[in-house]
Amino acid sequence: MRYRNATAYRFLTPYLLIFAIFWIWPIISSFLISFQATRTLPWRFAPAFNWGRLIGDPAFFNALKNTLLILVIQVPVMISLAVVMAVLLNSPLLKARGLYRFAFFAPVVVGEVAYSAVFRLMFSLDFGIINKLLNSVGLEKIDWFSNVTPAMALIMIAVTWRWAGYNAIIILAGLQSIPEDVYEAATLDRVSKVKQFFHITLPLLKPVIVFCAVLSIIGTMQLFTEPFLITERGGPGGGTETLGLLLYRQGFRSLNFGYASAIAYTMAGLAIAITLVQLWLMREPK
Amino acid sequence: MAAVTLTNVVKRFGTFEVVHGANIAIADGEFVVFVGPSGCGKSTLLRMIAGLEDISGGEIAIGGKLVNDVEAADRGIAMVFQSYALYPHMTVEQNLSFGLRMNGNPKADTDRRVKRAAGILCIEELMQRRPKQLSGGQRQRVAIGRAIVREPQVFLFDEPLSNLDAELRVQMRVEISRLHKELGVTMIYVTHDQTEAMTLADRIVVLKAGNVEQIGAPLDLYDDPANRFVAGFIGSPKMNFLKANVVEQDQRSVTVELANHGGAKLKKPLCEALPAVGTEVVLGVRPEHFFEVGEGDCDIPVKADVAEHLGSVSYVYANAGAEELVVEREAARQRASGDHFTVSIKAERSLLFDKTGARIR
Numbered sequence: 001m002r003y004r005n006a007t008a009y010r011f012l013t014p015y016l017l018i019f020a021i022f023w024i025w026p027i028i029s030s031f032l033i034s035f036q037a038t039r040t041l042p043w044r045f046a047p048a049f050n051w052g053r054l055i056g057d058p059a060f061f062n063a064l065k066n067t068l069l070i071l072v073i074q075v076p077v078m079i080s081l082a083v084v085m086a087v088l089l090n091s092p093l094l095k096a097r098g099l100y101r102f103a104f105f106a107p108v109v110v111g112e113v114a115y116s117a118v119f120r121l122m123f124s125l126d127f128g129i130i131n132k133l134l135n136s137v138g139l140e141k142i143d144w145f146s147n148v149t150p151a152m153a154l155i156m157i158a159v160t161w162r163w164a165g166y167n168a169i170i171i172l173a174g175l176q177s178i179p180e181d182v183y184e185a186a187t188l189d190r191v192s193k194v195k196q197f198f199h200i201t202l203p204l205l206k207p208v209i210v211f212c213a214v215l216s217i218i219g220t221m222q223l224f225t226e227p228f229l230i231t232e233r234g235g236p237g238g239g240t241e242t243l244g245l246l247l248y249r250q251g252f253r254s255l256n257f258g259y260a261s262a263i264a265y266t267m268a269g270l271a272i273a274i275t276l277v278q279l280w281l282m283r284e285p286k
Numbered sequence: 287m288a289a290v291t292l293t294n295v296v297k298r299f300g301t302f303e304v305v306h307g308a309n310i311a312i313a314d315g316e317f318v319v320f321v322g323p324s325g326c327g328k329s330t331l332l333r334m335i336a337g338l339e340d341i342s343g344g345e346i347a348i349g350g351k352l353v354n355d356v357e358a359a360d361r362g363i364a365m366v367f368q369s370y371a372l373y374p375h376m377t378v379e380q381n382l383s384f385g386l387r388m389n390g391n392p393k394a395d396t397d398r399r400v401k402r403a404a405g406i407l408c409i410e411e412l413m414q415r416r417p418k419q420l421s422g423g424q425r426q427r428v429a430i431g432r433a434i435v436r437e438p439q440v441f442l443f444d445e446p447l448s449n450l451d452a453e454l455r456v457q458m459r460v461e462i463s464r465l466h467k468e469l470g471v472t473m474i475y476v477t478h479d480q481t482e483a484m485t486l487a488d489r490i491v492v493l494k495a496g497n498v499e500q501i502g503a504p505l506d507l508y509d510d511p512a513n514r515f516v517a518g519f520i521g522s523p524k525m526n527f528l529k530a531n532v533v534e535q536d537q538r539s540v541t542v543e544l545a546n547h548g549g550a551k552l553k554k555p556l557c558e559a560l561p562a563v564g565t566e567v568v569l570g571v572r573p574e575h576f577f578e579v580g581e582g583d584c585d586i587p588v589k590a591d592v593a594e595h596l597g598s599v600s601y602v603y604a605n606a607g608a609e610e611l612v613v614e615r616e617a618a619r620q621r622a623s624g625d626h627f628t629v630s631i632k633a634e635r636s637l638l639f640d641k642t643g644a645r646i647r
């Protein structure tokens with residue numbers, strides 16, 4: 001038995017080596033770097049340098065506030081939308097189901113740059129179709145890129161557009177695993193379709209929804225593409241800067257790796273904390 | 287309490303017709319079993335009665351009221367599903383009370399009904415468990431309990447015991463029978479197990495490929511089947527069918543020669559039109575209706591291929607080549623493969639069918 005295990009590990013060695021070098025080591029290394037002052041060479045050990053700065057840094061709190069705001073609004077809206085989409089997709093009345101399934105999944109496949117470019121076009125002040133539509137129903141044009149609130153809304157809309165379908169497909173799989181006869185039993189029990197949804201479908205979907213929510217929270221905590229490409233590096237004036245962007249700015253622009261590492265660890269820690277709280281809130285009652 | 291009447295009921299899925307005009311009249315308080323091979327339309331019929339499947343043609347009445355266009359929930363029926371269909375996220379108690387709670391039934395009445403159902407089925411200790419913490423038999427009880435709580439006029443069961451092991455199946459069968467006596471309501475029960483049908487039913491409806499083949503009391507179907515299908519379906523092991531030719535005819539009887547058994551002849555009295563000399567017919571003999579040499583009207587020699595000894599009875603499978611026969615014997619423990627012996631057929635314990643399978647009486 002021992003011997004057989006040893007053989008297995010020998011076969012695994014190449015993979016484990018790569019895993020150690022490119023995964024484990026960076027994780028440890030960045031943790032160590034976060035305790036070093038890296039603004040000037042040589043780097044020196046100074047725990048308060050980055051972590052101390054973090055606690056008092058208005059840019060950090062701005063990014064944190066923006067990230068959490070997006071998280072708190074966008075994730076619930078997107079998950080609710082995904083549930084509705086999944087239910088519609090699962091309806092026996094729907095024709096051309098395969099087409100919809102593809103359409104829902106397509107945003108994930110489209111290149112990030114292409115999608116961001118399209119969003120910039122659609123929301124542009126004078127030529128964008130969105131403003132034209134607003135105008136045509138008698139509403140004021142919105143300057144999506146120069147005001148903080150519309151810019152934040154735009155980020156949330158874009159992220160929701162990109163990931164709602166993906167989540168809907170996952171939730172659809174959960175829906176399809178609920179046996180049909182449970183609904184038939186409920187129909188015989190004179191339970192209306194709406195009540196069936198709230199008392200049977202939703203409770204039974206809970207594990208899948210929690211899974212989607214956890215994935216989305218982790219994704220949103222690291223949000224980068226949209227504020228970088230669509231609102232041009234967190235514009236206007238840092239109004240949509242997220243933790244991911246701040247990290248990029250510190251690490252790649254200022255080459256301040258110590259501070260960037262501290263931010264990265266804060267992001268990961270927050271994602272884990274929020275996820276744990278959520279798992280605890282949604283736990284199976286004993 | 288309600289009678290259930292099906293008049294020329296037809297069911298089509300698209301253009302594919304699966305039930306071809308069923309006429310079944312079920313009396314108030316009766317226990318009727320739909321039986322037939324897989325795919326014959328038993329579940330479809332039951333689901334049409336329940337209102338889970340719409341009716342393509344004909345009429346279904348429950349308690350004298352036409353229900354073709356009545357919602358499933360308003361038909362006064364309750365259904366027990368083969369897969370139990372319990373709500374997985376609710377406790378047993380919540381499963382039982384769900385329908386009533388959702389419809390704003392007064393809490394005191396709901397509690398009373400749930401308690402009563404739990405009492406009838408002896409599931410009081412399970413009330414706080416969830417379905418996945420229950421055994422198959424316990425789940426089945428809960429499913430039946432959920433039906434009882436509705437206080438329906440008609441119970442529908444769709445193969446409720448098919449997921450249980452043999453012992454539990456016998457136990458639940460007895461319990462369902464007891465339940466029927468206790469509640470006195472109409473029950474319609476679907477199964478493909480003829481033993482369940484024979485033991486539970488007041489009357490059996492035998493179905494084949496969407497057609498009602500025969501309706502009758504269990505022993506009537508056993509003694510007097512309308513055709514070869516019913517004769518073969520009711521009774522276990524299956525009835526033997528022996529190829530035969532009519533060789534002689536007189537006033538009230540025909541003599542048939544058994545083609546595969548060395549020209550053995552049997553004189554069979556009949557009361558309806560006699561088949562002509564030369565007609566090919568089929569003689570049906572149940573395994574338990576082979577007698578000792580000399581006791582019957584026609585002796586045939588057989589050679590045992592396989593013998594199954596179950597203790598109280600033995601089944602001998604004989605003559606594999608020409609025409610396989612199953613012979614039941616109470617005292618055949620010493621019979622072994624390769625034995626030659628002779629059995630005897632009694633005219634009054636055999637049935638005659640024509641080539642299409644219709645009974646010749």
Ligand SMILES: Nc1ncnc2c1ncn2[C@@H]1O[C@H](COP(=O)(O)OP(=O)(O)OP(=O)(O)O)[C@@H](O)[C@H]1O
Pocket residue numbers: 299304322323324325326327328329330331478
């Ligand atoms: N929704 C459906 N669409 C098309 N055909 C169906 C549908 N449901 C059932 N059928 C067909 O109708 C016939 C009868 O089916 P049904 O389920 O009533 O059989 P059954 O007698 O209950 O069989 P079993 O003993 O296997 O449960 C079958 O040929 C089946 O393929």
Ligand SMILES: [Mg+2]
Pocket residue numbers: 328329330
């Ligand atoms: Mg069936």
